Amino acid sequence: MTDITTPPDPTQNASLRELGSELMRDHLARKLDGYALYLYGVVLKRLELLGEAAEVLVEAAHKEPMHWGSWLELATLITDRTKLNSLVLPDHWMKHFFLGHAFLEQQLNDDALDIYFALQQQGFEKSTYLIAQTAIAFHNRRDVDTAITTFRRLQKCDPFRLDNLDTYSNLLYVRELRVELARLAHEACEIDKYRVETCCVVGNYYSLRSEHQKAVLYFQRALKLNPQYLSAWTLMGHEFMEMKNTNAAIQSYRQAIEVNRRDYRAWYGLGQTYEILKMFFYCLYYYKQAQQLRPNDSRMLIALGETYEKLDKIQDALKCYYKARSVGDIEGTALLRLAKLYDKLNEFSHAAAAFTEYVTNNEPHADKNEISQAYKYLANFFVKRNQVDEAYQYAQKCLEFEETKEEGKALLKAIAQKRSQQEEGEMQVEDSVSVIRVRPRLAEGTPNNQFTPMNLSFTT
Incomplete structure (x- = not known):
């Protein structure tokens, strides 16, 4: 049986509820300073009183704007841009750091980069935090090479920094840079082998070597250090998928969503898991959640389109593929899906048009089998x-x-x-034309006046 560390349900914690009651009395009596308000906000959040928690954390930011913990907890309660714009925040320079972080959490990566670049120009150009945040923004935009370059610059600035190395290791994993990932894992272990980031880097290293059992072991180690560590839950779900352990994968992804409902990778992973189980209505629900979090990510739209196809909802599938093409087809498969679907519908001209665009746009880097079939x-x-x-x-x-x-x-x-x-x-x-030109006109009614269809086309 697979061992998965599951954090206890905080709403069932009697001591936490008692602490919340005490803090509420002090809050009503206006006895709480900025730090105590932060604590009260965290307790309310753990008790799943999210609206009240957001109000208290905003109050904490007003009383103690330099306490970054209040801002971080507040960011986890922001569900969309409308909610963010409705907050009455203190007029303090820390607000800009918070907005950049909140935009990044909302996958509004261009807005986040604008704020971070502006802060770097205003005296924070050497801030390792800002360099790391810009690298994460590039990672979210799927600009893998720029993200890796930014992380390399970050390591030169601070070679002993372990924060965000899990994201860096994900990028090296995607590019299959085995040597660099091995070096990163070795360096992280030398700095602090008991950090969750270190466990995550080593887990990615073993995953790239297809040693999935060892990878799971390190992700579980990270979760023993911090049960709320999002990356480990999601990555462990991926490993269980590789091991074809769908039940454990589902449990891991669900725990990731419990930690952060905005983790599109966990929603997408659940969709993939239920797709393998051929439970397509469940699969559709989870892919929709992932697509709402990443509306401009063509991979989510392609997954939705494929599920609609399996449910025989052809028009919905076509809409998804067209939108995937319009937002920028990351994997170059939207046109291919469109072409195959049109061919299935016997709309051969549309299929040919899609195949033509596919081979024109994707010839240098397309899958050989797919592009050869398109040419055929x-x-x-x-x-x-x-x-x-x-x-x-x-x-x-x-x-x-x-x-x-x-x-x-x-x-x-x-x-x-x-x-x-x-x-x-x-x-x-x-x-025939030359015969018509040289032959004399015959009298009407003679047998030779029987024009063939070919001749008729030249006597108009």
Whole structure:
């Protein structure tokens, strides 16, 4: 049986409720300073009195604006931009750090970067916190190379800093930079092997080596150090998925959502898990949650579209694929899905248009099997329409791939036959025209006055 560390339910903690009652009495008597208000806000949040917690934490920020803990706890209670704009915050420079952090949590990465760049120009250019936050913003925007470069700069500024190294290790994992990830894991262990970030980095290292059991062990170690550590819950869910342990994966993702309901990766992971279990209505719900958190992420839209297809909701699937294409197709699959769906619907012209755009936009970095099949489809499409020049162009492309080389040769033979037939037809037309021009006009009513359809086209 898989051991998963599950934090206790704080709402069932009698001591916490008693502490909340005491703080409430002192709050009503106006006896709480900024730090005590922060404590009261945290207690209310743990008791799931979220509205009251937000009000108290705003009050704490007014009384003690330099206490960053109040701002951080407040940020976890902001569900959207409307809620953020409704807060009456103190007119203090710390507010800008809070807004940048809140925008980042809301996946409003461009707004966050604007604030962070402005702060760097106002005297905080050497702040390692701001460098790390900009790296995270680039990570959220899927600008992996810029994010890695920023983290490397951060390490040069402060080689002993462990904060946010879990995010850095995720980026190295995505790029499969094994040597650099191994070095990072070794350095983190030398600095402090009992930090949650260190456990996460080492877990990612073992995951990249496909040693999933060891990876899970390190993520569990991180959770023993801090049961509220979001990254470990999500990454452990991914590992259980790799190990095909869907029950443990679901439990891990659910715990991640309990820690932070804005973690789109956990919602997306739940969607993938239920998709494997073929429970498509559950799958649809979780993908929708992920898409709401990342409205401009084409991966969420593609996942939604595929689920709608499986539920036979074709129009909804088409809408998802079109939107994925319009927001910027990260993985280059939206057009491919559109083309295949149109082909399934027997809308061949639309399918060909989508395939044409797909091969034009994705040729350098597309999956070889997918792009070769796209070329084959287009070659066949134009052969059937007797557009031999276009068909020849795509059939030649088929020869570049092992998967379609033989079919490409067969298509070229068929194209050559069609081309020769067309040339023969053109010659016959020319001969008919010349006969019409030189033959004397016959008397009406004679047997020779029976025009063929080909002749009729030239007597208008």
